[in-house]
Amino acid sequence: MTATTATPPSTDRPAPRRAPGGGLPARRAVIRWAVRLFRREWRQQVLTLTLLTIAVIGATFAVSATYNMASSSDATFGRADHLLRLDGGDPAVLDSRLAAARAWFGTIDAIGHHYVAVPGLFDPVDVRAQNPDGAYGAPMLALRQGRYPAGAGEIAITDGVARTLRTGLGRRVSLDGHDRLVVGVVENPKDLADEFALVDVAHADPPQTVTVLVAGDQASLEAFRNTIDGPLVRESRPAMTRTVIAAVTLALATVGLLLVSLVAAAGFIVVAQRRLRQLGMLAAMGATRRHLRLVMLANGTVVGAVAAVLGTTIGVAAWLLVAERVETAAGHRIDRFDLPWATLGAEMVLAVATATAAAWWPARAIARTPIMRALSARPPRPRPARRTALAGAGLLAAGVTCLVLSGGTRPLLISAGTLSTAVGVLCIGPAAIRLLAAARGRMPVAVRLALTDLVRYQARAGAALAAISLAVGISVAIVAGSAAAEAHTRRTAGLGNLADSTLLVRIGRPNNPVIPEHTPAQLASLQAQIDQIAHNLGTPAVTPLDMAVVASYTDPGQNGSSQPGHPAVEIGTPLADGQTMTSYPLYAATPELLHRYGLDGAAVAPDTDVLTIHTGPLELGNIPERNVHPKTQALPDTGYSSMPNSLVTANMMARHGWQPARVAWLIEADHPLTGQELATARDLAASAGLTVESHREQASLTTLRTGAVAAGALLALGILAMTVGLIRGEAAGDLRTLTATGAPRRVRRTLTATTSGALALLGAVLGLAGAYLALVSVLHRDLDALTDVPVAHLAATTVGLPMLAAIAGWLLAGREPSSLSRRRLD
């Protein structure tokens, strides 16, 4: 070795001009160290990393799925903003309106519909004349096989039409007297249920209706409407685009991410404590508090970045794997790579930000630890719990207020209230630890020591308790919330949709506001089929159901894909925006139907417009007049949601000139229907193009509850595994003393079992209390929903979890910890 003889430092040399805090080089050095530490010690953070990654996977998948699964308005509008439905009955009028639309909007895309009745089929085939390269309609048409038709004798069809007509590519098909060669298989990729045949625009028959796609703002559309005499059916693209849906999903996922970040904060506190001595060394070298904070914040950022990259990659990969398989369920083609990348990018940034924010508190606490205390690896003195508890009480009060004010419908208040309540419960943790420790008086020495250590290492114990409380709280909220939802559904839907002895046989699709026109012959044919269904069920009561329609209005058909009809008069509750309303089916109060409710004509007041079970302000819709508020009379509530619950009187119909139109039959047997009877009824109904609704079993959420309890318990046990070892390691000195004084292995086991059991018990109690507080606040107007307590699941959480934690602690504490003989340096 060489003794150095370097030049002595010059004491009067001016200090170099550098940033007081070390500037960028210092930050870079600190971040480099933090990243290196993460690479060395990532296993210690695997639980935090896993949690964040799972949260990001969930958010990524949910955003991708909702973005792609949401039924796109492109199915109806293509690239257009609005559509007009024009009647083709008078070609001259049609041409003039098309010309007017072209003059008004500039570019338009017209799609002609010609409905062709096929013998033996209830629904006609929509023969469509559409330009595949249309300015707005192109996204609504895609070629699956073959080519587009290009002549009078050619046609392309969808899979459904091919099955219906029992034809296919290369075969000939006869429709409406035209014999054509099937040259292609087409589809509406945005709506796979849209069945049609496509012909060359230049060789199409005169259309019965024309859908005109146009672009422009709402004002322009309304201005155009005012230039047209007579009714003009028009629709505008709904504002709730799938991008908005994805953004809303992201907003909801953010709340989840924030809750997970609270658990992550507990993990970061453990990491900070493990690094206490090294951070003390860094401070001794001259690092400022900001540098010390930066170490932990950089760690949080790295964890967040890794979780963001991993989670997004796995989430997107999972979506890519399942994307094709959910096309049928979604009802439209899915471009698996068509993802809301900007939203996903925002979600990644959010994940990094929440992880960094989660590291803020431990970073702040560690930076304030006196250097000598850090160098000796002694945790900060426990702070008086009273102040934190008071803050917690304040946050709880704020959270409860937000949740009460939300009424269960305002997402922003619900999110703020949930977060505030969660943080409030977490703040009460230290006080709860002290309260439990205060009860240790006459307990065995090992139990007393364990409880004392929880107070001594309050920062770690408090962080772990917070995380456990949160995990249990989320689990309990899901358990109790799902039970409440079930109870609410039972009460609002009464006994379900229908009695198990009842069938509701509908013409066409349910919830279709347009009632198709039927000739008397068609109705007679349908009635014959209903009689056949009824015959197979014994001697049921059959009640025909009619709806009121405005005969002067003709709708060319929804989406241009079904046959024309008349809009049914609706009744509903106006919503706050004044533009929309929650509507309910409105049936004609025929004598047969009134009899079904035990009423006769005399029981209905002469000036009654509507008999209904609904209360509050009601308004009629789908009629020429506006703001028609009917005079109502109470209708006996059957308790079944699909039964006719609003009836329009004959007087009202006569006053407005509305006509009854047959929509369904109610078939009530004298016994619960068997599976075989239902299957036969469905077959008979399907053969006539009818649909059958029968009693639906109400879905049980028991599996969800069990899953939530298991997930909450697993998470809590993971947090305990991470924390209890650390607390017991810190208290190794006590253990050494106990061992030296002859304490058996049982004492060591009891110490660990008590530590983990006590933390789990406190976490379970606080989580349970917090979750129920939040639920009671949200459901304060409907507390009956909470009377169905899921006892088994809650018992598993509050009793099972602490017992499991204690048993696991007892079993795992058998081996002598290395810290007993050798203190960890870092």
Added chain:
Amino acid sequence: MSAVLSLRQVSKVYGAGNAAVHALRQVDLTVDGGELVAVMGPSGSGKSTLLTIAGSLEEPTDGEVLVCGDDVSTMSTDAQARMRRRAIGFVFQDLNLLAGLSAVENVALPLELDGVGARAARAAGMRVLEELGLAERAAAFPDDLSGGERQRVAIARAVVGDRRLLLADEPTGALDSANGEAVMRMLRAACKRGIAGVMVTHDAQLASWADRVVFLRDGRIVDQTASTGPDAMLAGDVAP
């Protein structure tokens, strides 16, 4: 040489009331540049407290601590941190190096914390390691270094840059005698370069490497003696 470290009437009391512990009582101590002072005394005499107060790791309850003429006890925490980065180097008994950083990165860290660019700081660190004969171990991480090597790297970090004051708390406590002597040679050499050194030790033989030995008892300086050992030892009669 001018005084690099001056402790004037420094007292330190831990706790309060009946539980109060007087770790230091009105201690006066001055260390000049180029001087190595050994602090000895029984356990609980206040040796380590004196060192940590001198290094601004703790605040004195009373009195003044001047480092290079600046009163450390009145500085803000950030200013104290800056003082530690620029003027004070620490060597502890163990846990001297930061895991995750190589030897040269550990040495360069105080400079980087002070705003020196990574390349320049590393070059300066490398120069010090070369001077101390550790150039070959520059890229090694603390886990791969022996105990002696770790202490030598710690000394390199304590003297890198324009440090004026080197504070060592039992720097050889965890080393065998050969490595202990090597470390003492380095401390001695650093002081020869003009740095003021204060070393806490229990070992009288190691204390003989110092220019002056200060004895503490119950928080008071009870004796100070000039050592005759260092020159004789450095004359080469003791094997490194």
